[in-house]
Amino acid sequence: MRKLIIIAALITSISAVAQKEASDTITTRQLNEVVVRGEKPQVRGEDGMMVVDLPGIVKDKPVNNILEALGYLPGVTNNNGMIGLTGSSNVTIILNGELTDMPLQNLYQLLYTTPVDRLKKVEIMYSAPAKYHADGAVINVVLKTPTPLDGLQGQVRAGYNQAHYASYGKGLAATYALKDWTFDLNYGLSRTKSWNQEESFSNHPFNGKHTMIEDNRRRMVQNWSNTIFASASWKTLKLIYNGQIISDSKQWSFSSGTLGDFTNTYNMLSPIGYHNIAVRYITPFGMTAGGDYTLYSENRSQSLFKDADYILGSESRQDINRWHVYIDQQHQLGKWQLNYGAEYQYSEDHSSQHYDISGNSDFDDILREDVASFYAGTQQSFNRGVSLNASAKVEYYHNQYQHDWNFIPQIGATLQHPQSIFQLNLSTRRIYPSYWELHGGTSHINDYSTVIGNPKLQSYIQYDAQFNYILRQKYVATLYFQYGDKATAQLPYQSPDALNLIYQTINMNYKRVVGLNLYAPFGTGYIWNATATANVFNQREKADNFHDINFDNRKWIFYGSLTNSFKFSRNNPVSLSVDVSYISPSLQGIADLSAIWKIDAGVKWLFGKKHCFELDLKADDIFNRWSPTMTISHAGQDYRMKVRDMTSNLKLTFIWRFNGFKPKDNNSMDTSRFGTGR
Template identity: 80%
Template sequence: MRKGILFASFITFISAVAQTEATDTISTRQLDEVVVKGEKPQVKGKDGIMVVDLPGIVKDKPVTNILEALGYMPGVTNNNGMIWLTGASNVTIILNGELTNMPLQNLYQLLYNTPVDRLKNVEIMYSAPAKYHVNGAVINVVLKTPTPLDGLQGQVRAGYNQAHYGSYGGVLAATYAIKDWTFDLNYGLTRSKSWSREETWSNHLYDGKRTMIEDDMRRIGQNWNNTIFASASWKTLKLTYNGQIISDSKSWSLSSGTLGNYTNAYNMLSPVGYHNIALRYAAPFGMTVGGDYTHYSENRSQSLFKDADYLLGSENRQAIDRWHVYVDQQHQLGQWQLNYGAEYQHSKDHSSQHYAMSDNPDFDDILSEDVASFYAGTQRSFDWGLSFNLSAKGEYYHNKYQHNWNFIPQFGATYYKTPKSIFQLNFNTQRIYPSYWELHGGTSHINNYSTIVGNLQLQPYIQYDAQFNYILRQKYVATFYFQYGDKTTVQLPYQSPDAMNLIYQTINMNYKRVVGLNLYAPFGVGYIWNATATANVFNQREKADHFHDIGFDNSKWIFYGEFSNSFKFSQNCPVSLTVDFSYISPSLQGIADLSSIWKVDAGVKWQFGKNRCCELDLKADDIFNKWSPTMTINHAGQDYRMKVRDMSHNLKLTFIWRFNGFKPKETNIDTSRFGTGK
């Protein structure tokens, strides 16, 4: 848990670019001895939306899936499988313009299972129009649509990942279209085993004297992960199923130190299940209606031992049922587009926590939540270069603790007169809600000293984001951004003055403010060397008048830099190499300061077989094992330090076989004007 807290903390303010230049060129046309070449644009802009040619950018990279590919986009960083966007407090990933309503872990697993060959392009919306039913920034992953001429297409992928322990898995992805029907299947099975280490030093002030409590904790986890995505479409009617089943899930934390030797064992008493089924219909007169149902279930036990002595145990259950419906209408009124709609979501969370041999109170709650909203928006393009989208949404939120109305405006504009210069301005607001589990106020024990405590008083907070993008020659991007979170949340350790107890609890701060500039520049030498340099400089300030019984006001200038390189020995060489460097200067989270970190990644990609239908990728991440920060708290009597080790150090080997190459089969029919796989 503490590793997750620290990892999330330094990622949230490292919204930076990781990208390599793509020199994908338009097909060469030879006229006698005259050769005409044109460089394909990497970035386009319209209506406040940035369209990125991601397939061209990653074609020489050792990238096998869409999740890994997203990290090479302008303004995006993929840090150990977590996606962040420069200048945005958070980002939602949608597929083909449709919100999946999947938990983040499930969505990332789906993207990891989806071959990069399925990718058509990616749209970045710093301020997503309300018609997408998403507040804030959005990354829209646009997939290729199969046609009947393509036949059955797909790929099989198998991989092995060696970190401290080995993990392995495989993916089958396939598409098929016939007449008005389109089918899509994606199945992945992964066996994972993880390991991490945390060293902590807590110099605790209690009863007028300091006591140093040292702890060295190793965390081990394992599970089988089954992920299924299946869809069937008939004309404009689409049925989709998303599912994830995690079985044989176990984890242990083994700690030794001042207080003795502890073992914390966590077991899933039944498989963790996530199931979502969605139906969507687009009418020919501009109306879209849809709905989905989600069920999530988890049943976990915890047992805490000191040496061989059983100290306490608990059983945690959570069952969530969620229904969601929406209707959208769009009209074209001359050069103006008008859109409006409404949506409603109802969820029921039945959670419980029961203890054995503990004074902590049990709970068994049913928490119902209702969110209803309606919106109206418009967009327009002018001949003199300006295009924009504007929308406003009214939202009503209700649960047994609170109910409120929210007004959520959104604006995105692009000025595009020539390809040399594109200007974009975006603004949005959103309300961020706490997790279901935290609102129940349960307590989990790490050992006799450290506990994780829920917060019944935790409030949602309002986030304001604004960005100004300048795109030069459809490849160089500068982003100036401002973020302000009013009563934003943070979870950090706190040394209690009333007992020898270290408390982890999510609380509301006064605010978090970030202002910065991100620069992205691709360059290279022909096909031999392509590189991208990224620099992100920003000032971050976090303030809380009431962090438990103390306050803080912490600010710092922070720098993130990355230099990404790819090499080829000849233009048609089947082998390409990559070497990437990343650095983050000392940074902060709430009352805590984080040390600087750096890493070097390298990889090789080899394509072989008939029409290069096979691919072998070897990638080493964080070769020198330096991408792990140290967190230090030294303020208002708090004296604490934590060092996390082995966060991203690993070696990955992946084999891919593409059947039908995700391209149309050879026929006697001229298909040059059809299909999307070009």
């Protein structure tokens, strides 16, 4: 026992000495740096939507604007600047949960001029609740909100793009907050000149025999574009202006072939103007009221020559006035959230087309359109990781051609486990044709090919369903189904009554797509980060009355992409990227499309104090293979067109960020119904 007491006393003494030494020396010793590294989730599931850390995904990419960044979202494709969402027939892009209500071209221009540093996160909703005032799939771009402590922040950008011709542009983005005020400004100026080429071989059936008509068409487009987005917020009141003015807009088309040499010129007689003013107010009791006014104007002339002979000329004009108002109310009833509201939109489209030499009829009329709707929805989170959102909207549509009552339901459900997230989405929506197509105007490409409007074109109902499985907050599998009842397509048709190739948008019986999309990020620490996407789907398009014939076209199609980014050290200011994409042979209505592929590469360099400067160099479609060949061989139709767009281009962008506006370690689709170029 005595030995045990001595041993215990000795241990206590040694412990006391050690504690004293540690206490006496802890102020003079420096501990080695302890670094705990974790992987930030790329994808999270919340209330039926996917919340994506897009800034973290693109931080090493030569990407400097939000439009380019969206192409790296799970399931999202960026096809020459056109954003699509796999598993959905169409997608609407909104900002901070608010529908921008602008034409697609203007929205894309705004996203192109908005720095990726402004981006906070992105929310993907395959079936957006009706409270967002957007049917079907939605990508919600959430921007960072400035605070008074930030002061004036912003960036200046200058860019140069070399394709067949050179284009260049510059932009300014700035934010400022003062007490209860917040200001946002985004301005972009660009000079664009583009080129593309189409080689067509039309074995035209006429008078009981076939006549081969070959045509080689080169087209050039140039313009100046001014885009501005400005907003001012005071507490819960917000005023927004966004607009675009396109000036010095010209288009030339040169055709040579069997029927001779043609020159087709389009000139804008006045700048294309788009102006939208919106106001939004949130009351203290949960009601949101807002409205906007849109003014759009376009006036262009066309002149068609065969050799030096003047064949025809026309002047087309479109003036649109559109008013839109809405009101939303939200209540919290225990664990249930109840929301309901109404909206009304009135548009007046005054369009005209006059020919000086042509057999086509002139028109000058006004198309008035009313759309009114009421919705109700609910949202609830249950125990065991289950959440549900559902809504239903009743819509009335009216113009002089049709009157429709539409019932548009939506449902989204989420089940979350520690390692897995399951999501089910169901939605419907009605898709309306463009204003210009309903007037039935005609545009001549040359003496053989014409684009004709269709006053009988009907809106159609689109049904979409998706099932998402998200593993470990980064791997995503999407099983999807799409069905467009009376879906539309614009396709060429060889008239049996004359040597005339007609492009016209028509209603098919239906378009059906079923497929599986897989998204998987992987890599080796900071050195290499990659994302693989594989999409396998079966597409079928059927029409019993495609002019005087019918078709039933179906095909299995594969889309695959692999994006890669490389860094040589963790803090290296230089990063490299190489991206590869491929689409197997596909279809569009009666037409079959060949396989296409592309390779993109780029380098990103951050330099200067606190990395306030950025230089991006990117080569898109290095081998110029992202253009298909279209073939039609069915029911006497025999046509082939090879598209030779200059999709290969080199982009150089310089950025200066001021006052802390810097990258962090990691900021509809609604088809435009405006325009005479149909």
